Amino acid sequence: MPGFADDLGRLTPHLRRFARALVRGHSACAADDLVQETIVLASRSDLPKRGPTLAVWCFAALVGLNRARNRAPIAPAGVEGGGAPLPFMPKDILRLDALPLEFREVLLLTALAGLAYGQVADVLDIDVSIVFSRLTRARDLLVKSDHAAVGRDARVGERIRAGGGPSHLRVVK
Amino acid sequence: MHTDMAFDDADLNGLVDGRIEPARASALAESLASDPESAARIDAWRRQNDSLRTMFASVLAEPVPVRLLPVAMPPREAAKAAAPGEATPGRRLAGIVATTSVGMVLIGFALGALASVGTDGFGLMPPAARAPDVAPADARDLASRAAEAHRTYLTDASRPVEIAGVEEPKLARWFGRRLGGEVRIPDLSRHGWTLLGGRIVPGRHGAAGFLAYGNGADRLGLTVSRWAMPDDGRVTASDDDVPPLGVATWADGAFGYALTSDRGPDWLRRNLAPLRDSVRAQARATDADAASP
Known part of the structure; x- marks a missing residue:
């Protein structure tokens, strides 16, 4: 199946970015673990694996693995490795952790991974009308939690730290 | 209403x-x-x-950690990459990919830097509207212009370039002036390619720079164009030529790049990653130097 490694290679940075946003506390290590498991699964599986099918398949696998992991005890923090800290500006920090998982999944698949609504529905195995209603809830909730947090604490960097235990997020500039 | x-x-x-x-x-x-x-x-x-x-x-621009590189390369491709009897530089490059540290081999597939979100997906395949093997117009244009430059100038035995590689600073200044922005001439000698020189060629978005590299009788062309947003890492064959040229395009920062090789599309497909990463790393090194003098 020539081209599979190419396609998967091209998809990997997108899977990493999505995973990074999806996992609790945006841990680089936990995110890459998920991506690695996804790649291994994709390489072993016999499904048609080119193009959009591969993308949907991989995102679905990653979402499933993340759900499974969220039910398991969380690995102790502090064993970070690989992946640079996110160099974003404080004003860009969104409280994604405050979103319930199913809302986070829909929002990140749409807005960050750039999937079409139909693909998001395929990834999550839900009807596309549910995609829309969850997306609306997710966006409103995130705006609200963001505003609430700004009101509570003017130091945006601090508020992330307070929310997620030992922080590996470094605010630069 | x-x-x-x-x-x-x-x-x-x-x-x-x-x-x-x-x-x-x-x-x-x-x-x-x-x-x-x-x-x-x-x-x-x-x-x-x-x-x-x-x-x-x-995260999109970060080098992908080694553990996330496609491990299970299908046997056919793996065999092809390591095929004995293949041109030696090809094998040498395969060795480089396998052995250098993560820092050296930036397996980055960033699509047009930050602007990758949206309809174009992952550069894999596009929403139904786009036929699978059709690159965006800019990339197609860049690829065909690069192939044209390659076959026009690099087949010219007496004067393939305007400014020779030994005058690299002069070449860089010329490119910078015409392309509007600092242009670093990538050094690919680590991969066995010597800079022969370069010239200005017409591009879709104004003047483009065309660099020629040589390895024995083989030629490698690198076209640098302003503002183009090519599809990342696609290798195409320019079938007008016998044997066909290999052409690959990618975007990095404000520039679009096209690599052309008369060793053919298969060779380019196998050797694209280290060459592209080298070009990228050197372009970025310039940025860093400029930021902290």
Whole structure:
């Protein structure tokens, strides 16, 4: 199946970015673990694996693995490795952790991974009308939690730290 | 009629994500104009989208850790990459890919830097509208111009370049002036390619730079063009030539790049990653130097 490694290679940075946003506390290590498991699964599986099918398949696998992991005890923090800290500006920090998982999944698949609504529905195995209603809830909730947090604490960097235990997020500039 | 039209979640989200028919979008925009509350909500959603992408943009550009490289390369490809009897530089490059540290081999597949979110997906395949093997217009244009430059100039035995490689600083200044911005001439000697020189060629977005590298009788062309946003890492064969040229295009920062090789598309496909990463790393090194003199 020539081209599979190419396609998967091209998809990997997108899977990493999505995973990074999806996992609790945006841990680089936990995110890459998920991506690695996804790649291994994709390489072993016999499904048609080119193009959009591969993308949907991989995102679905990653979402499933993340759900499974969220039910398991969380690995102790502090064993970070690989992946640079996110160099974003404080004003860009969104409280994604405050979103319930199913809302986070829909929002990140749409807005960050750039999937079409139909693909998001395929990834999550839900009807596309549910995609829309969850997306609306997710966006409103995130705006609200963001505003609430700004009101509570003017130091945006601090508020992330307070929310997620030992922080590996470094605010630069 | 525009004011009593009903809009649902699909419309509101579609507007923010750019996934709504233009007619519907303008009707919605019109209705928002007279509804400040909804307009503010949509505005907040938009800012949220931007923030989301900004927040995680760096992850896309990071080198992919070795453990995440496609491990299970299908045997056929793996065999091809390591095929004995293949041109020696090819094998040498395969060795480099396998052995250098992560820092050296930046397996980055960033699509047009930060602007990758949206309809074009992952550079794999596109929403149904686009045929699988059709690259975006800019990339196609860059690829065909690069192939043309390659076959026009690099077959010229007496004067393939305007300014020779030994005058590299002069060449860099010329390119910088014509392309509008600092251009670093990549050194590919680590990969066995010596800079022969370069010249200015016509591009879709003004002047483009064309660099020639040689390895024995083989030639490698690198076209640097302003503002092009090619599809990342696609290797195509330019079938007008016998044997066909291999052409690969990618975007990095403000420039689009096209690599052309008379060793053919198969060779380029196998050797693209280290060459492209080398070009990228050197272009970025310039940025870093400029930022902290």
